[in-house]
Amino acid sequence: TTGEPAADAGPAKSLTTADLAGKTIGFIPGVNDPFYISMQCGIEAAADEYGMKVSTQIPQQFEAAVQTPILNAMVATAPAALLIAPTDAQALVPPLTKAVSAGIPVGLVDTTLADPSLAFTSISTDNAIGGGQAADALADLIGKKGKVLVIAFKAGASTSDARQKGFEDQIKTYKDITYLGAQINDNDPAKAASIVSATLAANPDLAGIFATNLFAAQGAATGLRNSGAEGTVKMVGFDAGSGQIEQLERGDVQALIAQKPGEIGKLAVEQVVAHLTGGEVKKSIGTETVIITQENLKDADIQDAIYKESC
Amino acid sequence: MATTTPPTTETSSTAIVGHDDLYRQPTFLTSVVKSDTFRLFLALVALIVVFSVLKPTAFPTLSNTLNILSDAAILLVLAVGATFVIITAGIDLSVGGVLVFSSVVSAMVMAGIGDGTPLTLIIGLIVALVAGTLWGILNGFLVAKARIPALIVTLATMGASLGASLLITNGVDVRNVPFSLVEAVGSGTVAGIPVLALIALVVAVMFGIVLAQTRFGRYTYAIGSNAEALRRTGVNTTRHLIKVYALAGLLAGLAGYLSTARFATTTLGGHSTDNLATITAVVIGGASLFGGRGLMIGTIIGVFIPVVLQNGFVVLNISPYWQQIAVGAVLLGAVYLDQMRRRSRDR
Amino acid sequence: MATTTPPTTETSSTAIVGHDDLYRQPTFLTSVVKSDTFRLFLALVALIVVFSVLKPTAFPTLSNTLNILSDAAILLVLAVGATFVIITAGIDLSVGGVLVFSSVVSAMVMAGIGDGTPLTLIIGLIVALVAGTLWGILNGFLVAKARIPALIVTLATMGASLGASLLITNGVDVRNVPFSLVEAVGSGTVAGIPVLALIALVVAVMFGIVLAQTRFGRYTYAIGSNAEALRRTGVNTTRHLIKVYALAGLLAGLAGYLSTARFATTTLGGHSTDNLATITAVVIGGASLFGGRGLMIGTIIGVFIPVVLQNGFVVLNISPYWQQIAVGAVLLGAVYLDQMRRRSRDR
Amino acid sequence: MPASTSAVQPLLQATNIKKSYGHVQAVRGADFTVYPGEIVSLIGDNGAGKSTLVKILSGTVTPDSGTIEMGGKEIKFDGPTSARDHGIETVYQDLALAPDLDPASNLYLGREVFRKGLLGKLGFLDRKLMLDNAQLQMAQLGVKLKDISAPVADLSGGQKQSVAVARAAMWAQEIIFMDEPTAALGVVQTQQVLELILRVKAAGISVVLISHNMPQILEVSDRVEVLRLGQRVARFNAADATVDDLVTAMTSGTMEVNN
Amino acid sequence: MPASTSAVQPLLQATNIKKSYGHVQAVRGADFTVYPGEIVSLIGDNGAGKSTLVKILSGTVTPDSGTIEMGGKEIKFDGPTSARDHGIETVYQDLALAPDLDPASNLYLGREVFRKGLLGKLGFLDRKLMLDNAQLQMAQLGVKLKDISAPVADLSGGQKQSVAVARAAMWAQEIIFMDEPTAALGVVQTQQVLELILRVKAAGISVVLISHNMPQILEVSDRVEVLRLGQRVARFNAADATVDDLVTAMTSGTMEVNN
Ligand SMILES: Nc1ncnc2c1ncn2[C@@H]1O[C@H](COP(=O)(O)OP(=O)(O)OP(=O)(O)O)[C@@H](O)[C@H]1O
Ligand SMILES: Nc1ncnc2c1ncn2[C@@H]1O[C@H](COP(=O)(O)OP(=O)(O)OP(=O)(O)O)[C@@H](O)[C@H]1O
Ligand SMILES: O[C@@H]1[C@H](O)[C@@H](O)OC[C@H]1O
Ligand SMILES: [Mg+2]
Numbered sequence A: 001t002t003g004e005p006a007a008d009a010g011p012a013k014s015l016t017t018a019d020l021a022g023k024t025i026g027f028i029p030g031v032n033d034p035f036y037i038s039m040q041c042g043i044e045a046a047a048d049e050y051g052m053k054v055s056t057q058i059p060q061q062f063e064a065a066v067q068t069p070i071l072n073a074m075v076a077t078a079p080a081a082l083l084i085a086p087t088d089a090q091a092l093v094p095p096l097t098k099a100v101s102a103g104i105p106v107g108l109v110d111t112t113l114a115d116p117s118l119a120f121t122s123i124s125t126d127n128a129i130g131g132g133q134a135a136d137a138l139a140d141l142i143g144k145k146g147k148v149l150v151i152a153f154k155a156g157a158s159t160s161d162a163r164q165k166g167f168e169d170q171i172k173t174y175k176d177i178t179y180l181g182a183q184i185n186d187n188d189p190a191k192a193a194s195i196v197s198a199t200l201a202a203n204p205d206l207a208g209i210f211a212t213n214l215f216a217a218q219g220a221a222t223g224l225r226n227s228g229a230e231g232t233v234k235m236v237g238f239d240a241g242s243g244q245i246e247q248l249e250r251g252d253v254q255a256l257i258a259q260k261p262g263e264i265g266k267l268a269v270e271q272v273v274a275h276l277t278g279g280e281v282k283k284s285i286g287t288e289t290v291i292i293t294q295e296n297l298k299d300a301d302i303q304d305a306i307y308k309e310s311c
Numbered sequence B, C: 001m002a003t004t005t006p007p008t009t010e011t012s013s014t015a016i017v018g019h020d021d022l023y024r025q026p027t028f029l030t031s032v033v034k035s036d037t038f039r040l041f042l043a044l045v046a047l048i049v050v051f052s053v054l055k056p057t058a059f060p061t062l063s064n065t066l067n068i069l070s071d072a073a074i075l076l077v078l079a080v081g082a083t084f085v086i087i088t089a090g091i092d093l094s095v096g097g098v099l100v101f102s103s104v105v106s107a108m109v110m111a112g113i114g115d116g117t118p119l120t121l122i123i124g125l126i127v128a129l130v131a132g133t134l135w136g137i138l139n140g141f142l143v144a145k146a147r148i149p150a151l152i153v154t155l156a157t158m159g160a161s162l163g164a165s166l167l168i169t170n171g172v173d174v175r176n177v178p179f180s181l182v183e184a185v186g187s188g189t190v191a192g193i194p195v196l197a198l199i200a201l202v203v204a205v206m207f208g209i210v211l212a213q214t215r216f217g218r219y220t221y222a223i224g225s226n227a228e229a230l231r232r233t234g235v236n237t238t239r240h241l242i243k244v245y246a247l248a249g250l251l252a253g254l255a256g257y258l259s260t261a262r263f264a265t266t267t268l269g270g271h272s273t274d275n276l277a278t279i280t281a282v283v284i285g286g287a288s289l290f291g292g293r294g295l296m297i298g299t300i301i302g303v304f305i306p307v308v309l310q311n312g313f314v315v316l317n318i319s320p321y322w323q324q325i326a327v328g329a330v331l332l333g334a335v336y337l338d339q340m341r342r343r344s345r346d347r
Numbered sequence D, E: 001m002p003a004s005t006s007a008v009q010p011l012l013q014a015t016n017i018k019k020s021y022g023h024v025q026a027v028r029g030a031d032f033t034v035y036p037g038e039i040v041s042l043i044g045d046n047g048a049g050k051s052t053l054v055k056i057l058s059g060t061v062t063p064d065s066g067t068i069e070m071g072g073k074e075i076k077f078d079g080p081t082s083a084r085d086h087g088i089e090t091v092y093q094d095l096a097l098a099p100d101l102d103p104a105s106n107l108y109l110g111r112e113v114f115r116k117g118l119l120g121k122l123g124f125l126d127r128k129l130m131l132d133n134a135q136l137q138m139a140q141l142g143v144k145l146k147d148i149s150a151p152v153a154d155l156s157g158g159q160k161q162s163v164a165v166a167r168a169a170m171w172a173q174e175i176i177f178m179d180e181p182t183a184a185l186g187v188v189q190t191q192q193v194l195e196l197i198l199r200v201k202a203a204g205i206s207v208v209l210i211s212h213n214m215p216q217i218l219e220v221s222d223r224v225e226v227l228r229l230g231q232r233v234a235r236f237n238a239a240d241a242t243v244d245d246l247v248t249a250m251t252s253g254t255m256e257v258n259n
């Protein structure tokens, strides 16, 4: 893990770790999925060590307009600190500014803001690097030549954009690979499936697909299977829910870029504690990704990287 | 002011006007060709022709046709139910949630049994159908008995069924469904045709016949046309409405099962727009949201128009931003063509 | 079978039945208290009381009240337009897309000018209103002139306006909007009340008066009640319908501007559910999707019920999965209470 | 059947029926009697409450209070089904047709005929039979439809009314209520309906006729009951009454002495 | 105004009007004439095409072919507005009321009265004035409404029809078409409408009356035109005609010699 020391370390009033017991951390993920569930597990486990409670509220869609009222209501309950995966890099700035001015320290997890300075910490996967890794992995799988497609889960979501960008920048370095561009599935697996089958119809020689999150991967794998192209067309997916692992085992998918949501959660709680107790706070922490393939799947550390379904 | 009484010629017989002159019985062919649905069908054909001409190597191929069929299958099953609901002047926004719920409980049961024998698959199917039907009955009860507007009822049950699914799964998709289900139903084919598509077509044809030929269908039209008139003839309209929503639930249950088979997992996060897609298909097909009108053949065409559009645009590799615009434009065009003839009658 | 002619007593006068006996003029108070909307209002009050009792420290606070007002503001602006549309028996699914489009073009213009002077903000407002209105006119034209079902029209323009927004922004939200806009409108307050909420309330009251008191409002009811009757009286119903959709577009444009101010950016991905939320609010408020009925005060209450519910459940820290179920249940309950009295009349 | 004496037991006897809509009292303590096999006219000014009373007596509307007896036994209609089970059919003033369905479907609405055999068991309709019979019924009323498969919405005013009349006539067993059945009908069709009414009576079925056409009423009725402001104010033997008697009773607000 | 000779120029002259709906020919070459200040009845069997013809002559329906002249000049109605601009008002058989609006709103539909001053300019309605006038108009037709603010949907059949009649009478300048205006009316109200028709005529406005009540027609009309199967088959001077003449013309299928 990397990180730079925070500019303004610690809040006005410092507590001892003993004071933390019974206090609540509010957690608002981007949407309901195994990635955020694993993160919630990490947060709850870490909070438990300090006797803190976690109150989680989940938007039904990965949308700022859906997330904002939840945030506002959460602020009304005055938690000791708030951890949030903003669904838009800018749209969440005003309500989060209000939260901060209401005296609630805000930490960003997974996604981030265009200007994260209002948060005392932001912790996320380096998604651009992850996208680049996906490009390399896919290039290897297809022998560094052929047509590739990206399924972006949502236009405008910082993680989706960064993964796509990272992938695009890296895939350009392979001169024999033709990049077909990105199609957007709006977090809808069925849409991803039909995009894949239609692309295959237009490009029967499609060589590879990169799916930027698990909703995209789930649908893309289905599309391949329906067209009988599973295995022939190579696929790299972001995220490693159990469903993705199963697809990997079956050979529908060849590689997964796994994030470390549990660790993001754990680190986030540590930063909350540091912030509340006047310890040293890291303003920004990047977590790594792990590439999972059939070959390394059985490794113990890789098994750890698989997202949790319950804590 | 004086009134005038202008002159009048008394009648004298000139020609007997035959009664039957006033009505020219159309031949079967002309009545098909002049029907609304036929024009819609032509619009669909036109779309297919255009895409085929623009991308002859990729669009009109067997495999792409099968793609389109698979993409449309689950939507079609939902739309069959929605056709009944909409003809009653109702609306069902809950189908996506009910689909997910049925998918979840049936997947859990199958996973619980743990093997992939045909019996297990059949048990799973029954569970899905029952689960869907129960939600449908709840919808129907609240609409017909409690008289709460269908929009509110089904919006509420959409949230409730999705919430219940998340609760029982703890928010995580059920994935250990028997793979035999995926092989047999999800990606299986019979005579080269995807099983999913076959099931959907059988469902559409079967319920198309029910709608057109049976008393159940007739009451469905009558409720949408004038529920009070039907009630006054002594029909229990409440019960019929409940049955219609139950049918929509049953089909959403079936769709849930098919979805599990297709994706090899439940798809908790993926069905928030199914309701609009379904209603759109039915309305494209010529049914009126005000009830009393609609045909199953229209719904079938109405399902395929957006699916073909979406497939065609991806095949043409049109940028996704343009796609949204183009889909809208073509949709309007197709429906407009169809609509031109309907003017004379009311809304 | 023989027929009988039973005996008859000839009439003889006993009592004169006064005509006015047959109708008891209700007092103003009883007519308010017995009105549908009042019961809905009571349901809202009941909700607020329950939440306040359960969480007295967090729910009934000034700051939380202001939160709720801000959360409701943009939805309310949209719902005001939708009230008109729904009373005409129409539907507008495009508001989310039109909101985004207006937000995008006005943000781009303001960013282009580059300063944050009041003039710039006003230009931005005008751009947003014009953009929204143009989409609304397009909707109205296609619905009223081309006679395409409103559901299809507005679904198509929803996609088209969103697609256009994505195209002109290249899918990246416009972020460099003048911060003065955010300060003045987005998070500004007047006498402690959020400017957003003030604007929304002014809009609601103003158009509530238009609906109730002006010819524009009356034609709106008349079109939804019996468009053909209005047409036969010589009113240009096409033009009026276009105006109604234009108004909905205008208000979506305003909502887009307010959204830019609130979020300090355009929110390309954030409005796919605005249409259903809006329609739901109007229908909770007592308007009928079949047209001819609805009140602005109902819409206002109808906007606040779901917003208060959502806020209250989060404040109570109810598990999010349960929330979806609970929201549905409470919604049904509130509308049911309100609906009980409406039975007698038609759908 | 006994001769016309007060000893004849009423077929249907409604007593002190009340019904309000909101603040409006539509029927305020009305009585009404139908004897077996008679034609009784129910007359009254516009808004007197005739249609409301008919809806109550045919189970379509639930009264606020009052009793209804058939054959001396009190009955409670819970919905039109129970009225139908008592052999009551009604031609409603608003016709109560499904405008999107064709005349045949409307005639058989709620009494569809199934096909023979398995298909019938499955709920399949015998459309041909219903269509043919419908055409027959309509022809008996002097109505020839140009396009028998056109939805009722497309019919002329009189044609619509004929469909409603034909339907009630087809199914009645004990009583037909006819709320202004000839209002929209042509001369010939009106005559046919009056003949129909006499045929129905001859078959032992009672007819309750609502009409504003006084000569017509005196022509066909055995008795006349008069409603005013929601109450019965007079009863006449048609043979003894004149148009003037009827008009006076309808308009001058006297209330009958209970007999 | 000249005495009744053929030299009188028709106020409205429709020639060879045709209109089909799908496969159904509703009007098949009908002619129709209205002279200034007369009451002319348009009669015919159910389905003869009377209502369709009225809709065409009041601009509501566009004919497939045929010409309409007013005051000798050919006119094209593009919608009801232009007919209204020619001083034509119509009582439609289907009444064409907005059921959710109250009677006053319906009477003034399309001709709302604004408040005085600025508010009026802004489109604010003078609801009190309209309400008061509406009550007056209805009273003139002998109709007292129990709840003047109730939506028209809640009125009795006759009350609804009175609203439609009152509306047309209020606004007509040249011609009123009345498509069975008394079908649902009580005795008193019918008499009032007939008197209204005579008053209207006395004011120099022509009335076209459609009715199936032959005695009524002979009582009030100056002339009668007969439609059969979509064509004019006869014309009568009311004074010279008997009910039998009319019925024969309506039913026995002769076609008039052009005069
Ligand atoms: N559903 C309703 N809601 C409110 N008021 C109603 C309703 N139905 C009838 N009324 C009122 O009750 C009264 C009686 O109406 P009803 O239809 O029974 O009269 P009617 O005798 O049949 O008159 P008509 O001869 O005009 O048909 C009228 O004043 C009418 O306005
Ligand atoms: N909108 C329509 N669509 C189809 N057919 C129609 C339509 N309107 C009328 N018709 C048909 O045209 C014919 C004439 O109808 P119209 O209403 O003009 O008759 P009418 O003379 O007014 O009869 P009535 O005395 O019964 O009112 C009828 O056969 C009717 O079925
Ligand atoms: O990182 C997240 C993950 O890929 C998934 O949950 O989708 C949203 C992303 O932000
Ligand atoms: Mg009546």
Ligand SMILES: [Mg+2]
Pocket: D156, D157, D158, E050, E051, E052, E093, E179
């Ligand atoms: Mg007619």
